[in-house]
Amino acid sequence: MATRVWPGSETAAAAERLVPGSVAKSTPVACYLKPEKLVETMAALRTDPESDFVHLTDLCGVDFWDHFEVVYHLQSFEKNQFATVKVEAWDRENASVPSVVPVWHGAWMQENEAYDLLGIRFEGHPNLYRILLWEGYPGWPLRKDFLSMPGGLQPGLNEFAGTARRAEPPVRAVE
Amino acid sequence: MTSTIKTEPFVINIGPQHPSTHGVFRIKATVDGERVIDAEMVMGYLHRSMEKLAEERTYTQNIPFTDRTDYLSSMSNNLGYCLAVEKLAGIGVPDRGNAIRVIMAEFQRLASHCMAVGAFTNDTGAWQTPVMWAFREREKILDLFEMTCGARLTCNYMRIGGVAFDLPKEFMPGARKLVQSLPGFIDEMEGLLVENEIFLVRTRKVGVLSPEMAINASLSGPVLRGCGVAWDIRKADPYCGYEQYDFDIPIGYQGDSFDRFIVRLEEMRQSVRIIEQALDALPGGPHSTQVPLALRPPRGEAYGRVEGPRGELGYYIVSDEGPSPYRFHIRPPSFINLSALKEMTVGGSVADAVVVLGSIDIVVGEIDR
Numbered sequence: 001m002a003t004r005v006w007p008g009s010e011t012a013a014a015a016e017r018l019v020p021g022s023v024a025k026s027t028p029v030a031c032y033l034k035p036e037k038l039v040e041t042m043a044a045l046r047t048d049p050e051s052d053f054v055h056l057t058d059l060c061g062v063d064f065w066d067h068f069e070v071v072y073h074l075q076s077f078e079k080n081q082f083a084t085v086k087v088e089a090w091d092r093e094n095a096s097v098p099s100v101v102p103v104w105h106g107a108w109m110q111e112n113e114a115y116d117l118l119g120i121r122f123e124g125h126p127n128l129y130r131i132l133l134w135e136g137y138p139g140w141p142l143r144k145d146f147l148s149m150p151g152g153l154q155p156g157l158n159e160f161a162g163t164a165r166r167a168e169p170p171v172r173a174v175e
Numbered sequence: 176m177t178s179t180i181k182t183e184p185f186v187i188n189i190g191p192q193h194p195s196t197h198g199v200f201r202i203k204a205t206v207d208g209e210r211v212i213d214a215e216m217v218m219g220y221l222h223r224s225m226e227k228l229a230e231e232r233t234y235t236q237n238i239p240f241t242d243r244t245d246y247l248s249s250m251s252n253n254l255g256y257c258l259a260v261e262k263l264a265g266i267g268v269p270d271r272g273n274a275i276r277v278i279m280a281e282f283q284r285l286a287s288h289c290m291a292v293g294a295f296t297n298d299t300g301a302w303q304t305p306v307m308w309a310f311r312e313r314e315k316i317l318d319l320f321e322m323t324c325g326a327r328l329t330c331n332y333m334r335i336g337g338v339a340f341d342l343p344k345e346f347m348p349g350a351r352k353l354v355q356s357l358p359g360f361i362d363e364m365e366g367l368l369v370e371n372e373i374f375l376v377r378t379r380k381v382g383v384l385s386p387e388m389a390i391n392a393s394l395s396g397p398v399l400r401g402c403g404v405a406w407d408i409r410k411a412d413p414y415c416g417y418e419q420y421d422f423d424i425p426i427g428y429q430g431d432s433f434d435r436f437i438v439r440l441e442e443m444r445q446s447v448r449i450i451e452q453a454l455d456a457l458p459g460g461p462h463s464t465q466v467p468l469a470l471r472p473p474r475g476e477a478y479g480r481v482e483g484p485r486g487e488l489g490y491y492i493v494s495d496e497g498p499s500p501y502r503f504h505i506r507p508p509s510f511i512n513l514s515a516l517k518e519m520t521v522g523g524s525v526a527d528a529v530v531v532l533g534s535i536d537i538v539v540g541e542i543d544r
Contacts, residue, residue: 003411060502062504105393107393109514
C-alpha cells in the first residue's frame with residue numbers, strides 16, 4: 001500500500017476547515033498558507049484526526065529571486081498520508097516566517113539550517129543560530145545571488161550545445 | 176558523619192576530535208559532577224556545500240555527490256536521488272534494474288549496520304574485537320560492490336533510469352555464498368553481546384526516548400523503530416518493487432540504546448531475507464532505460480525518499496527545466512535524528528552520552544553535507 005499524497009487542494013480544504021482564512025492559494029502539489037496563520041494551522045493539522053500530520057518529515061527553503069518559499073513535508077503514520085505545505089516570504093532583506101518549533105520539536109534543527117544557508121529568520125525559534133557555518137559568515141550561501149565560484153556561473157555547466165540559455169536575472173558576486 | 180561533595184556545573188567538550196563522535200562532531204556538555212545537565216551540539220566542521228554545488232551541475236553529475244554525503248551507504252544515497260529525479264522527469268525503470276537496486280541497497284544496509292553495530296560496541300567498551308568481526312563481514316560485502324562497479328565506498332552505481340552496469344557473472348555465486356554465511360555471523364554477534372552483563376548494563380535504560388517524543392522530533396529509521404513505532408518506508412511507501420518481498424519490521428519496546436542496537440541486528444536478518452528473495456527472482460532483460468545525458472526534467476518539484484540505513488533519506492528537487500536542479504535539498508537522517516540528542520543525554524552520565532551518540536549511528540558527512 002503506497003502512501004497517499006494529498007494534492008494541494010485537499011490540504012487547502014483541510015486547513016480552511018480547521019482554521020478559516022488560513023489558505024493563501026493552492027497548487028496541484030502544495031498548499032500555501034498565510035504566514036500569520038501558519039503556526040495555528042500547522043498545530044491544527046497535526047492534532048486533527050483526519051489529517052493527523054504528526055511527523056514533520058522535511059523542512060527547507062527555496063530562493064525564487066523575488067521571494068522565498070519555505071517547504072514543509074508532513075506525514076501521518078497512522079493514515080499513511082503525505083502533504084506538502086508552503087509559506088512565502090517576500091521581503092528579501094528581512095525574510096522571516098513564523099517558527100513551527102512549538103508544533104514539532106523536529107523543526108528546531110531544520111529551521112536553523114534554513115536560516116544558516118538561506119537567511120530566512122524563523123520568528124519565535126528558541127535558539128536561531130548558524131548551525132553549519134560560523135557566526136559572521138558573509139552572506140547566505142544557498143541564495144541565488146551568492147556565487148560559489150568567484151567569476152560567477154560560466155557557460156558550460158549552464159549550457160548545452162544547441163540549447164537556449166536560461167533566462168535569469170543578472171547575477172552578482174557577494175562582497 | 177556524612178558529608179556531601181559540593182560540585183559546580185562546568186562545561187566539557189566531547190569532540191571535535193574524539194573517537195566516540197565518529198567524525199568531526201562536538202558536544203558541549205554541561206556537567207554537574209558526573210551528570211550531564213545540558214548538551215549543545217556543534218557541527219559544520221565537514222560542511223562542503225553540497226546543495227549549492229549541485230545547483231551548478233547536471234542531474235547526472237550530481238550522482239557522485241550523493242555518495243559523499245553519507246559515505247557508509249552510498250548505494251542508498253544514489254538510489255534516493257535517482258528516485259527523486261525519476262519521479263520529477265517521469266522515467267520508468269526496468270524490472271531487472273529495480274531488482275539489482277534492491278539487492279545493492281540491502282547489501283549496503285548490511286554493510287552500514289555492520290559498521291554501526293561494531294562501532295556501537297566499541298563505544299560501550301568492547302574495545303576493537305566486535306568491530307573487527309563486523310568489519311570482516313563488511314569487507315566481503317564491499318568486495319561484491321567492487322566486483323560490480325569498481326568502487327568499494329563511493330560506488331556511484333545507480334543511474335537515472337536504472338543502474339550503471341549489469342551484474343558481472345561472478346556476482347551471483349559470490350552473493351549467494353555471502354548470504355548463506357551472514358545469518359551465522361549475526362547469530363554469533365548477538366550471542367556474544369546480548370547476554371553480556373557489561374554490555375547490558377551500559378546500554379539498557381540509557382538514552383530512553385518515548386515514541387511521542389521520537390515522532391515529534393522528526394526521527395526516522397532504527398532510532399524511531401527502537402521506540403516502538405513500526406514505520407518503514409519500504410513497507411509504507413514501497414519503491415523499486417519492495418512490495419514483492421516478504422520481510423518484517425523489527426521494533427523495540429523500551430526506546431533505549433539497547434533497543435536501537437537490537438533493531439539494527441534484526442534488520443540485518445531481514446535484509447538477508449530480502450536479498451535471498453531478490454536473488455531467486457532476479458528477472459532478465461535490460462538493467463537500465465536510455466535517458467539523455469543532458470536531462471531537462473519538466474518544471475516542477477519532487478520529493479523522493481528511501482529507507483536508508485539511518486532512516487528516511489529524502490531528496491527534494493525543484494526543476495526550472497534547466498540542465499541542473501534549481502534547488503537540491505537533502506533530508507539527511509543523521510542530522511535530523513540528532514534533534515532528540517539533548518533529551519536523550521541530559522540526566523545521564525558523560526559515559527552514557529557516548530553510548531547514546533553511538534546508538535544514533537551518525538555519519539558526520541551527512542550531518543554537515
